[in-house]
Amino acid sequence: xxxxxxxxxxxxxxxxxxxxxxxxxxxxxxxxxxxxxxxxxxxxxxxxxxxxxxxxxxxxxxxxxxxxxxxxxxxxxxxxxxxxxxxxxxxxxxxxxxxxxxxxxxxxxxxxxxxxxxxxxxxxxxxxxxxxxxxxxxxxxxxxxxxxxxxxxxxxxxxxxxxxxxxxxxxxxxxxxxxxxxxxxxxxxxxxxxxxxxxxxxxxxxxxxxxxxxxxxxxxxxxxxxxxxxxxxxxxxxxxxxxxxxxxxxxxxxxxxxxxxxxxxxxxxxxxxxxxxxxxxxxxxxxxxxxxxxxxxxxxx
Amino acid sequence: xxxxxxxxxxxxxxxxxxxxxxxxxxxxxxxxxxxxxxxxxxxxxxxxxxxxxxxxxxxxxxxxxxxxxxxxxxxxxxxxxxxxxxxxxxxxxxxxxxxxxxxxxxxxxxxxxxxxxxxxxxxxxxxxxxxxxxxxxxxxxxxxxxxxxxxxxxxxxxxxxxxxxxxxxxxxxxxxxxxxxxxxxxxxxxxxxxxxxxxxxxxxxxxxxxxxxxxxxxxxxxxxxxxxxxxxxxxxxxxxxxxxxxxxxxxxxxxxxxxxxxxxxxxxxxxxxxxxxxxxxxxxxxxxxxxxxxxxxxxxxxxxxxxxxxxxxxxxxxxxxxxxxxxxxxxxxxxxxxxxxxxxxxxxxxxxxxxxxxxxxxxxxxxxxxxxxxxxxxxxxxxxxxxxxxxxxxxxxxxxxxxxxxxxxxxxxxxxxxxxxxxxxxxxxxxxxxxxxxxxxxxxxxxxxxxxxxxxxxxxxxxxxxxxxxxxxxxxxxxxxxxxxxxxxxxxxxxxxxxxxxxxxxxxxxxxxxxxxxxxxxxxxxxxxxxxxxxxxxxxxxxxxxxxxxxxxxxxxxxxxxxxxxxxxxxxxxxxxxxxxxxxxxxxxxxxxxxxxxxxxxxxxxxxxxxxxxxxxxxxxxxxxxxxxxxxxxxxxxxxxxxxxxxxxxxxxxxxxxxxxxxxxxxxxxxxxxxxxxx
Numbered sequence: 001x002x003x004x005x006x007x008x009x010x011x012x013x014x015x016x017x018x019x020x021x022x023x024x025x026x027x028x029x030x031x032x033x034x035x036x037x038x039x040x041x042x043x044x045x046x047x048x049x050x051x052x053x054x055x056x057x058x059x060x061x062x063x064x065x066x067x068x069x070x071x072x073x074x075x076x077x078x079x080x081x082x083x084x085x086x087x088x089x090x091x092x093x094x095x096x097x098x099x100x101x102x103x104x105x106x107x108x109x110x111x112x113x114x115x116x117x118x119x120x121x122x123x124x125x126x127x128x129x130x131x132x133x134x135x136x137x138x139x140x141x142x143x144x145x146x147x148x149x150x151x152x153x154x155x156x157x158x159x160x161x162x163x164x165x166x167x168x169x170x171x172x173x174x175x176x177x178x179x180x181x182x183x184x185x186x187x188x189x190x191x192x193x194x195x196x197x198x199x200x201x202x203x204x205x206x207x208x209x210x211x212x213x214x215x216x217x218x219x220x221x222x223x224x225x226x227x228x229x230x231x232x233x234x235x236x237x238x239x240x241x242x243x244x245x246x247x248x249x250x251x252x253x254x255x256x257x258x259x260x261x262x263x264x265x266x267x268x269x270x271x272x273x274x275x276x277x278x279x280x281x282x283x284x285x286x287x288x289x290x291x292x293x294x295x296x297x298x299x300x301x
Numbered sequence: 302x303x304x305x306x307x308x309x310x311x312x313x314x315x316x317x318x319x320x321x322x323x324x325x326x327x328x329x330x331x332x333x334x335x336x337x338x339x340x341x342x343x344x345x346x347x348x349x350x351x352x353x354x355x356x357x358x359x360x361x362x363x364x365x366x367x368x369x370x371x372x373x374x375x376x377x378x379x380x381x382x383x384x385x386x387x388x389x390x391x392x393x394x395x396x397x398x399x400x401x402x403x404x405x406x407x408x409x410x411x412x413x414x415x416x417x418x419x420x421x422x423x424x425x426x427x428x429x430x431x432x433x434x435x436x437x438x439x440x441x442x443x444x445x446x447x448x449x450x451x452x453x454x455x456x457x458x459x460x461x462x463x464x465x466x467x468x469x470x471x472x473x474x475x476x477x478x479x480x481x482x483x484x485x486x487x488x489x490x491x492x493x494x495x496x497x498x499x500x501x502x503x504x505x506x507x508x509x510x511x512x513x514x515x516x517x518x519x520x521x522x523x524x525x526x527x528x529x530x531x532x533x534x535x536x537x538x539x540x541x542x543x544x545x546x547x548x549x550x551x552x553x554x555x556x557x558x559x560x561x562x563x564x565x566x567x568x569x570x571x572x573x574x575x576x577x578x579x580x581x582x583x584x585x586x587x588x589x590x591x592x593x594x595x596x597x598x599x600x601x602x603x604x605x606x607x608x609x610x611x612x613x614x615x616x617x618x619x620x621x622x623x624x625x626x627x628x629x630x631x632x633x634x635x636x637x638x639x640x641x642x643x644x645x646x647x648x649x650x651x652x653x654x655x656x657x658x659x660x661x662x663x664x665x666x667x668x669x670x671x672x673x674x675x676x677x678x679x680x681x682x683x684x685x686x687x688x689x690x691x692x693x694x695x696x697x698x699x700x701x702x703x704x705x706x707x708x709x710x711x712x713x714x715x716x717x718x719x720x721x722x723x724x725x726x727x728x729x730x731x732x733x734x735x736x737x738x739x740x741x742x743x744x745x746x747x748x749x750x751x752x753x754x755x756x757x758x759x760x761x762x763x764x765x766x767x768x769x770x771x772x773x774x775x776x777x778x779x780x781x782x783x784x785x786x787x788x789x790x791x792x793x794x795x796x797x798x799x800x801x802x803x804x805x806x807x808x809x810x811x812x813x814x815x816x817x818x819x820x821x822x823x824x825x826x827x828x829x830x831x832x833x834x835x836x837x838x839x840x841x842x843x844x845x846x847x848x849x850x851x852x853x854x855x856x857x858x859x860x861x862x863x864x865x866x867x868x869x870x871x872x873x874x875x876x877x878x879x880x881x882x883x884x885x886x887x888x889x890x891x892x893x894x895x896x897x898x899x900x901x902x903x904x905x906x907x908x909x910x911x912x913x914x915x916x917x918x919x920x921x922x923x924x925x926x927x928x929x930x931x932x933x934x935x936x937x938x939x940x941x942x943x944x945x946x947x948x949x950x951x952x953x954x955x956x957x958x959x960x961x962x963x964x965x966x967x968x969x970x971x972x973x974x975x976x977x978x979x980x
Contacts, residue, residue: 021380052377058346
């Protein structure tokens with residue numbers, strides 16, 4: 001039961017539907033107007049009913065001024081890491097430092113292979129993601145002398161120029177559930193971004209996820225608190241409380257504050273394509289959650 | 302072809318300059334970037350959101366490692382930008398084919414001035430972009446000059462560049478002609494430095510001039526001092542000669558919008574759902590009068606292929622072609638309720654069936670149509686219309702009360718049971734032979750919630766499955782319509798069939814009862830049954846314009862019963878591998894209530910409509926021959942053998958149709974879809 005003490009973020013998980021073409025952009029603007037901190041898009045380049053997530057992120061970033069944007073999560077097997085690093089840096093500079101890098105090992109192996117991506121075993125995916133993160137960090141580290149040099153098994157970038165550097169310290173958030181990937185997050189990433197709906201045991205599984213992340217961090221000599229715990233959630237506003245995130249806004253706030261205080265979750269990304277729901281999440285749930293959490297946290301010195 | 306002038310910007314500078322370029326009147330904003338610098342695609346996506354009108358060109362110096370991902374990204378950026386995207390890709394010509402294959406439906410340019418690039422552009426692309434040599438400009442995007450190595454003073458290099466670029470464009474045009482595309486298919490795209498003078502640019506005879514500018518001052522100067530002179534100059538010297546021979550574009554009536562090879566929109570209109578094409582001109586009509594103008598234009602070109610397109614899903618109907626004329630009535634897409642009490646609606650031929658279903662849903666109505674929401678009304682409602690409501694509600698044509706038809710001579714007439722009754726008869730099943738329908742009046746049916754089922758059943762014994770499914774369908778209540786899809790058996794893979802069915806009954810218990818015998822046709826591997834609406838089921842079309850390629854090869858048959866003999870022949874067809882798609886739709890029921898002589902679709906006794914698709918016509922025919930003894934006629938929409946009119950129309954129907962054809966289309970202007978005319 002750990003609270004890692006991060007500021008809370010409230011975000012939206014918006015479907016990047018290909019039609020109507022501007023729908024996801026409009027929802028992004030609605031999320032910004034509502035006051036949310038973050039908008040995210042899933043990334044399935046093999047799915048013609050969905051927009052290409054990176055193109056959509058770039059376009060949506062240009063239509064907004066304040067909100068942060070991230071993939072949720074970008075598909076590393078179909079996004080070569082050096083290209084991805086330069087793309088992220090380019091967009092981070094254009095957007096004034098509003099981009100974070102949500103990334104994952106890619107779940108649909110047949111579809112990825114059909115698009116020309118490598119077909120990796122789960123173990124290989126962990127290694128490939130580790131190599132990818134290393135390449136991305138070296139590209140971004142533009143002031144360091146010498147070229148990018150990662151001679152990995154799955155990703156090999158040796159001798160390429162560094163840069164451009166992003167405008168701010170872009171955080172790398174990884175969508176992950178399994179121990180090896182979680183330990184990699186503890187070792188090398190800045191955040192974990194699972195979906196509550198995919199946890200077979202529900203909320204209580206979060207303790208197990210945290211344990212693996214913390215183990216990985218400690219083994220690498222890092223403070224486990226350096227790794228933000230983000231969570232994709234879904235829910236329903238209802239007049240009376242029925243279940244977790246199924247009830248009035250006050251109950252949502254209690255549910256989420258519980259996740260922060262007991263499981264260390266510090267970012268909640270709500271899956272919804274309904275602007276009214278996003279507005280309630282931002283206007284009613286976010287401030288109430290922050291208040292509840294602030295009231296329970298010890299005063300900082 | 303109108304000259305276009307674009308600003309070629311680096312990824313690092315594009316966001317700051319693109320909106321300014323658009324304000325200055327640049328037609329295009331092109332963004333490029335070196336592989337180890339800021340990312341051009343990201344910058345162009347940003348620019349797309351901050352501009353409104355300018356065309357957008359992604360100038361990629363190298364082919365992407367994953368072309369399919371670029372293809373998906375291009376579809377997204379094209380959609381987000383309202384269809385403004387062009388992709389230019391450079392690199393060794395031998396490595397570009399995969400990119401050209403993957404990026405579909407947007408204009409594609411090849412970048413380079415070597416013979417390989419010119420040849421590839423001529424054969425396959427929509428433009429050839431010849432880059433600047435490295436020595437010329439001061440403020441040049443690194444990627445635009447990549448690969449070139451000319452040295453020396455700027456004027457000398459400029460002259461050498463002009464010569465090389467010109468030679469490459471000539472070579473591309475020759476390659477295009479050799480490929481049967483017409484030289485006009487490949488736009489001449491050149492890059493000039495922002496300091497260039499009109500006298501330097503005009504000799505390049507370009508269709509597109511990209512100005513490589515590093516700052517706003519360069520863009521300002523070119524826009525003010527050079528662009529007006531370029532736009533005032535007569536069309537590029539070579540352009541008229543490069544038009545498609547035999548089509549006089551200047552003679553296109555003003556009521557029509559023409560799209561021809563080389564036009565920015567051409568890549569979006571040339572293909573259809575299942576067919577790749579390169580028509581010489583596509584004429585978009587948005588009124589019956591414009592349709593009449595287009596028919597006059599087509600009549601003046603009697604030697605060219607002529608096709609009519611509503612939604613572009615035709616298999617037998619040639620709604621694209623090579624070198625000919627296409628009349629596109631997609632803009633005639635209104636869906637209106639004329640009389641709510643009588644459920645009378647008026648629908649344009651360009652509306653899609655998904656849109657029709659969506660429009661009728663709030664009234665609690667539906668109109669029996671096909672099975673795919675992207676199909677256009679015009680083609681289907683003049684052929685038959687076999688879909689998810691057929692057994693309960695009949696064919697689409699059975700709901701037609703009147704049609705507004707533009708005839709070959711340009712007259713617009715209303716055809717119904719009392720006015721032009723022969724024409725009304727022919728429109729319902731052979732409409733492609735007699736005119737262009739510009740409005741349909743239908744009676745819709747009250748249709749509430751429906752049951753919608755998808756089953757996967759084992760097909761280790763495909764013949765037994767077919768017999769069992771066929772018997773179950775015939776025994777099913779009329780509420781049930783559906784289809785069966787099978788593919789070739791593959792070694793090492795379990796054989797299976799997909800069964801789909803709609804039950805037009807809002808009672809879930811009745812739905813389950815109706816579906817249970819169907820699901821028992823074979824061992825059930827997977828099932829999904831929901832209560833939903835007809836509109837929701839028809840909301841199944843992929844977005845975007847058509848990206849078909851090649852030429853479909855299909856065979857159709859109508860069958861009364863799926864007998865053991867038919868099933869054995871079908872199983873042999875599947876086992877032989879000549880068909881990659883085999884599908885049976887249910888007919889019968891209400892379809893059979895209509896007398897055969899009532900419409901030009903006469904095969905009323907058939908209970909099943911069968912289609913097979915293959916890659917090789919000879920192989921497919923050899924395999925298909927085994928079915929012949931067990932079938933009776935074909936559904937003309939689904940067969941690419943246009944000479945099989947005697948299978949499409951039984952003798953009495955054919956005789957009457959030939960008579961109607963002689964009266965309404967004596968010159969056989971409409972000859973591209975099972976024509977019964979004399980030419």
